[in-house]
Amino acid sequence: MGNFIEEIIDADLAAGRETEIVTRFPPEPNGYLHIGHAKAICLNVAMAKKYGGKCNLRFDDTNPVKEEDEYVRSIIEDARWLGWNGDIYFASDYFETMYDAAVRLIKKGKAYVDDVTPEEMKKMRGTLTEPGIESKYRNRPASESLELFEQMRNGKIADGALVLRAKIDMASPNINMRDPIIYRVLRAHHHRQGDSWCVYPMYDFAHPIEDAVEGISHSICTLEFEDHRPLYDWVLKEAEFPHPPHQYEFARLNLERTIMSKRYLKKLVDENFVSGWDDPRMPTIAGLRRRGYTPSSIREFCERIGVAKANSEVEAGQLESCIREELNAGAPRAMAVLDPLELVLDNVPEDFCEEMDFEINPFAPESGTRKIYLTKKLYIEKGDFAVVPPPKYKRLIPNGTVRLKSGYIIKCTGYEGTPENVTRVHAEIIEGTKSGHDNSGIKVKGVIHWVNSRAEKADVRLYDYLLIADDSSPDFNDRLNFESLIEKDALVEEYVAGAEKGASFQFLRQGYFCRDTKESGLVFNRIVGLKDAYNKSGANR
Ligand code: ATP
Ligand code: MG
Numbered sequence: 001m002g003n004f005i006e007e008i009i010d011a012d013l014a015a016g017r018e019t020e021i022v023t024r025f026p027p028e029p030n031g032y033l034h035i036g037h038a039k040a041i042c043l044n045v046a047m048a049k050k051y052g053g054k055c056n057l058r059f060d061d062t063n064p065v066k067e068e069d070e071y072v073r074s075i076i077e078d079a080r081w082l083g084w085n086g087d088i089y090f091a092s093d094y095f096e097t098m099y100d101a102a103v104r105l106i107k108k109g110k111a112y113v114d115d116v117t118p119e120e121m122k123k124m125r126g127t128l129t130e131p132g133i134e135s136k137y138r139n140r141p142a143s144e145s146l147e148l149f150e151q152m153r154n155g156k157i158a159d160g161a162l163v164l165r166a167k168i169d170m171a172s173p174n175i176n177m178r179d180p181i182i183y184r185v186l187r188a189h190h191h192r193q194g195d196s197w198c199v200y201p202m203y204d205f206a207h208p209i210e211d212a213v214e215g216i217s218h219s220i221c222t223l224e225f226e227d228h229r230p231l232y233d234w235v236l237k238e239a240e241f242p243h244p245p246h247q248y249e250f251a252r253l254n255l256e257r258t259i260m261s262k263r264y265l266k267k268l269v270d271e272n273f274v275s276g277w278d279d280p281r282m283p284t285i286a287g288l289r290r291r292g293y294t295p296s297s298i299r300e301f302c303e304r305i306g307v308a309k310a311n312s313e314v315e316a317g318q319l320e321s322c323i324r325e326e327l328n329a330g331a332p333r334a335m336a337v338l339d340p341l342e343l344v345l346d347n348v349p350e351d352f353c354e355e356m357d358f359e360i361n362p363f364a365p366e367s368g369t370r371k372i373y374l375t376k377k378l379y380i381e382k383g384d385f386a387v388v389p390p391p392k393y394k395r396l397i398p399n400g401t402v403r404l405k406s407g408y409i410i411k412c413t414g415y416e417g418t419p420e421n422v423t424r425v426h427a428e429i430i431e432g433t434k435s436g437h438d439n440s441g442i443k444v445k446g447v448i449h450w451v452n453s454r455a456e457k458a459d460v461r462l463y464d465y466l467l468i469a470d471d472s473s474p475d476f477n478d479r480l481n482f483e484s485l486i487e488k489d490a491l492v493e494e495y496v497a498g499a500e501k502g503a504s505f506q507f508l509r510q511g512y513f514c515r516d517t518k519e520s521g522l523v524f525n526r527i528v529g530l531k532d533a534y535n536k537s538g539a540n541r
Contacts, residue, residue, distance in 0.1 A: 003307035005043070005220060005248060009051060018217045021053030025079065026060045026091075026210070029071035029191070031262030032277040032284040033078045035298070035319065039253040042302035044220060045084050056214055058089040062206045064190040072191070074277070078285035082295050091210045092192050098201045098209050099153065101239035102164055102183055106145045110238045111182065112138055113148040114165050124170075125178055131171035132178040138167060149183070152199050157185050159198075166205070168234060176231050180204060208232045212241040219245050222252040223311060251308045256316040257465035258283045264476055268466070273480065278518070280525045281463050281484050291463070292504050292514025292527035297323040316465065320528045327504055327512045327527070332360045332367065335405065335449040336492040336507040336524070338460055340379040343450070346413060347428040352376045357436060358406045361506075370495065374407050375452040379491050380425070384448040385412070387419035394446035396425070403447045405508060409433035409440075449508045456497035458522040460490040460513065490524075497522055506530070 002010070012018040023044040027037060048055035057079050061067050076088065105111035114137045116124065126132035149164055151157050164183035172178055182205035187198050201209075211219045219232075226249045236244035252260075259265055265282065268274050278286035288298065301322040305314050345352065354374045360367040384395040384402075396402045396412050403409045410427040417423035432440045464486075467479040496505060496515075504514045504527065511530050516523035 004309065005047060005218065005250065005307060006050070008248060009047065009218060012217070013051070020215075020217065021048060021051035022056070022215055022217045023048050023053070023220060024056040024058050024089075024211065024214060024216050025084065026058045026207070027075050028060045028063065028066075029068065029075060030063075030066040031071060031266050032074050032282075032286050034260055034262065034265065034285065035255060035258070035283045035288065035301075036253045036260045038082055038285060038298050039302050039305070040220070040222070041079055041082050041084055042299055043250065043307055045082075047218065047220070048086070053217070055084060055086045056089055056216070057084060057086060058091060058210060058214065060203070060207070060210070061090055061092045061191065062201055062203065064186070064188040064193075064200060067191050069191055074286060078289075081289060082285065083299060089210075089214060090192060091206060092190060094206075094210055094213050095193065095197055095201070097213055098206055099199075101209055101235075101241075102149065102201070102205070103146065104239055105166065105182075106142055106149060106164070108238065109142055109167065111145065111164055111166050112140055112142075113145040113152070113162050114138070115162055116165075117160070121181070125175060126170070128173075128175070132175075134170050135165070135179070138170075138179070149199075152183070152185050153197075155187075155198050159185050159187055161185060164199075166231075166234070166238075168231075174227060174230055176204065176228050177234070180231060182235075204228055204231050205235055208235045208245070208247075209239070209241070211245040211247075212236055212243075215243075216245040219247045221247060221249055223249045223309075224252070225249055249309075251311045253305065254311065254313040255283065255319065256313055257467040257469060257471075258316060259466060259476055274466070280461070280516075281466050283466075290514075290517055291525050292502075292512065293323050294326060297326045300326070321531070324512065324528050324531060327506060329363050330361070331504045331506050331512060333358070333362075333508055334493050334496045334505045335372075335451055336458070336460065336490050336496060336510060336513070337379045337381055337449065337451050337455070338462075338488040338490045338510060339382040340451075340489075340491045341382045341385060341422060341425060343378045343380050343385075343410075343425040343427055345374075345376050345378070345410065345429055346426050348376050350376060356406045356434075372406060372493070372495075373452055373454070374404070375454070377453040378404070378450045379452075379455060380448055380450050382422075384446075385415070385422060385425050387415065387422065395448055396427070396446070401430070401442070401444050403433075403435070403444050405447050405449045406435045407450070408435070409438075409442055409444050451491045451493050454494050455491040456494060456522060458490050458492045458497065458524055459519075460488040460492075460524045460526070461516075462486040462488065462526045492522070492524070496524075 025041050025044050044055045114135050124133040163181045165179045168177045170178050229247050232247050278290045280291035301319050356372050357369040358372040389397050401411045408429045412427045414426040415422045464484045468481045499515045501517045512527040513524040
């Protein structure tokens with residue numbers, strides 16, 4: 001069974017109301033795209049694909065104040081990366097068509113020029129229970145409105161002094177239909193049109209016309225536009241666009257502990273709370289990409305959450321499982337030590353270097369094994385050694401044993417430093433326990449990862465959500481997570497140090513990591529943690 005949009009399309013095709021399916025993704029270029037936009041892109045692209053139609057990328061650039069070319073470039077890049085492939089349009093290219101449509105409305109007595117201020121407009125609008133009040137200019141002759149509208153366009157009217165309003169119904173139960181403003185005077189430099197316009201159309205008037213011009217068959221938007229649909233239909237009918245498109249609404253994506261507003265994300269960037277729109281903590285497409293998410297994992301997420309008619313909040317873990325499952329199946333395994341502690345094997349010679357087989361990915365046996373080398377001096381995690389172990393501790397303790405992943409079982413013979421601050425661990429290999437060749441019958445409870453003396457230094461970044469879990473305040477400012485980034489001076493295998501930028505790995509017992517694409521040094525971003533404990537994946541070998 002398809003989603004409800006597919007049912008609508010199927011019915012339209014069957015009844016012959018539509019023959020070609022054309023959808024669009026219409027971002028306003030006032031910020032970078034986020035995971036919510038990904039849902040809209042995936043849906044529109046999927047519909048076009050399923051029905052052999054097309055999906056336009058259309059910049060809704062009708063508000064000159066907040067728009068920038070940087071955003072246009074990033075949006076194109078991000079939409080392509082997600083799998084969109086189609087034609088690019090700019091709503092501002094239709095300004096002349098919109099102006100003509102407004103003139104048609106005035107001539108028909110369906111629009112008039114008014115001098116209301118925003119405050120008056122608000123007062124006269126009425127409430128849900130009371131009708132609005134008609135403006136004294138509502139019935140001025142069309143010729144007068146036409147003349148004034150022309151003056152508005154020709155720069156003869158001061159910003160905000162006059163507006164063009166649709167003449168619909170001040171008593172409509174739908175407040176959006178109470179003579180909404182459709183044009184305003186505004187002197188602002190437009191990113192594409194420069195200074196050629198000083199009147200700008202309002203969203204509710206512009207959007208249906210943009211859809212009509214492009215021959216959109218199904219204009220899919222989020223639920224908050226449901227109450228605007230009557231106005232959408234009114235504009236197309238009264239401005240006499242043939243074969244008008246139709247609008248359908250679906251629930252927007254809300255993700256736990258995630259900010260889904262460009263305006264607020266921009267604030268985080270402007271105030272340097274994050275390093276930029278592509279900070280790996282950002283829920284932007286650019287941020288997710290840099291974090292190590294793949295387009296397929298995001299598409300899978302959008303597929304899984306589905307398309308509904310009612311708003312809800314999706315668990316953040318759902319997005320994470322999509323990339324985790326993908327990387328679990330495909331990413332090579334490697335070892336990195338995030339909090340290094342030196343361990344010396346005292347019963348091997350100084351130049352000891354023994355080859356071990358390391359499984360590249362136990363879930364992809366065809367990927368085989370690679371060689372790793374055990375040296376006399378190793379590094380293990382500080383947390384994998386305890387002088388005074390907590391209950392149920394399965395790692396190394398004085399006189400205890402543990403297996404080095406893919407290597408030998410070792411026995412701890414001592415340590416340097418104090419119990420609280422161990423500076424070096426001493427251990428011995430137990431002969432005959434080499435991984436894969438172990439007939440010793442010795443049982444150990446724990447397996448720990450390690451790196452050898454050739455390991456390289458790396459900056460490993462661990463991330464948390466930008467918002468704290470407590471969502472009792474509606475204000476994001478009260479919910480900012482000041483511990484969303486932890487940096488580790490880690491040591492990584494040589495194999496990992498040679499990785500290309502953007503390459504992903506599972507660092508055993510630590511999670512999935514991606515080499516940062518922007519930093520020049522060796523920097524790894526943690527994409528997600530491991531859900532399953534290390535030992536469950538059969539690593540005790
Ligand atoms: P924001 O509030 O983040 O600025 P927006 O809705 O103003 O978002 P637009 O650029 O106008 O951003 O959005 C382009 C398209 O993306 C619209 O069709 C909008 O409905 C859709 N969209 C935006 N946010 C979401 C979301 N969270 N879930 C699904 N679709 C979304
Ligand atoms: Mg918007």
